Amino acid sequence: MSSSVERIVNDTCGSQNISKTSNFETAVPSKRTYPKRVFLIIGSQFCDFFNYYGLRVLVVMGKSSYTHIETSSENMIVRIFKCIKHAISTKRIEKEAKSHKRLLDYSIQEYGAQLVADIRIMKRMLVLYLPASFYRTLSEQQGSRWTLQANKMNGDVGFYIIKPDQIQALNPLLVLIHIPLFEIIVYPMLSKFGIRRPLQKMTIGGIFAGIAFLFTASVEFWIASSPEHSVSMLWQVPQYVSLGMGEIMFSVTGFAFSYEQAPASMKSVSQSFWFLTFALGNLILVLITKMNLFESQAHEFIMFAVLMFIDMFIFGIMARNFERMNSDVTIANDIHKNEMIESTISGDKW
Structure with missing residues (x-):
């Protein structure tokens, strides 16, 4: 009777030790692996980084060879719409006179012939x-x-x-x-x-x-x-x-x-x-x-x-x-x- 009890106890303790060992083995971290396409992600991030910073460096490096053109501080699109609006309003005022054949000609005196010619282009x-x-x-x-x-x-x-x-x-x-x-x-x-x-x-x-x-x-x-x-x-x-x-x-x-x-x-x-x-x-x-x-x-x-x-x-x-x-x-x-x-x-x- 006592031998059978001892055998049961030993079997129980052995199974517990085995389970502890297996749990310990599974808890050990395995070798870290990366997805196969991780290098594509790294490459994409590098391209984004270069697109933002690298191109700006190239722009600064070549700045001495640029041709600088003085332009108006006013937004050009706003200036275009103002010129067209002025031509329309002036034509309405001078409706009977009809001094100009083309619409934008009414803005030449206010905005200049150059801007009118540029808008036509x-x-x-x-x-x-x-x-x-x-x-x-x-x-x-x-x-x-x-x-x-x-x-x-x-x-x-x-x-x-x-x-x-x-x-x-x-x-x-x-x-x-x-x-x-x-x-x-x-x-x-x-x-x-x-x-x-x-x-x-x-x-x-x-x-x-x-x-x-x-x-x-x-x-x-x-x-x-x-x-x-x-x-x-x-x-x-x-x-x-x-x-x-x-x-x-x-x-x-x-x-x-x-x-x-x-x-x-x-x-x-x-x-x-x-x-x-x-x-x-x-x-x-x-x-x-x-x-x-x-x-x-x-x-x-x-x-x-x-x-x-x-x-x-x-x-x-x-x-x-x-x-x-x-x-x-x-x-x-x-x-x-x-x-x-x-x-x-x-x-x-x-």
Whole structure:
């Protein structure tokens, strides 16, 4: 009896010791491991840090080579609206006299001929921005419609599984590849066919964006007629390549065009209006998608492509008018300068 009791006690104590040992072993912290993509997070944080501080250091380092232009301390956009408001109110007062043919001429005496001429240039540029906004309607779908399309596709490429929101990283990569490629090869080839002016390049860039959405529609038709997640995500590459080419020819060229064509006093104003096209493009996209015009997503992609082709046709006509008006203004300015030189030589007073 006593031996059996001792055995039970020993077994109980042994099991308690074992449980204590196991608890102790589990309490020992294991080797710390990090997620596989932690280096991507670190890299992203470094890029953000450099974007904020590094670029400011570069700006300060190159400050000595900048060209400083004295401008009015008053906000230029406010000054523009004041000039237009003054012209409207003055015209109403002098309604019967009709001393000026054009509206802004009524503000020349108050604000000067230079500001009035600059506003006229900006007005012509803003008219061009209206059809340019629809390009943003297409390009901004990379992070929405195209990502939703990738979500229905197979991202397995053998050595790696691409996530639906990772495929859009192709766009900045392709832009970096296309910039030197276009400068060295594509643009010299296009110049042989007479395509040298920025607005011509922008028109072709918009056409490439429309072609990208035709690729997108064909992939969508393929997905609809195939088993779920059977179409490889790599079939989205052609649409990204085509849109990347459009980004170089339309967006990059348009950004430079906006700065070069803007008057010296309105460089920043033109850039702000250029970025406003992003907002207008997204607004157009929201309005169209809220209409639910098509049950099939592929048909909606085709609609965007067709609208883009029509939009670029209108943009091409407006671009020709803009270039013609600019040439007329240049000729008029040259004639005016020549008249001033001749009058100065002859002793006439201005």
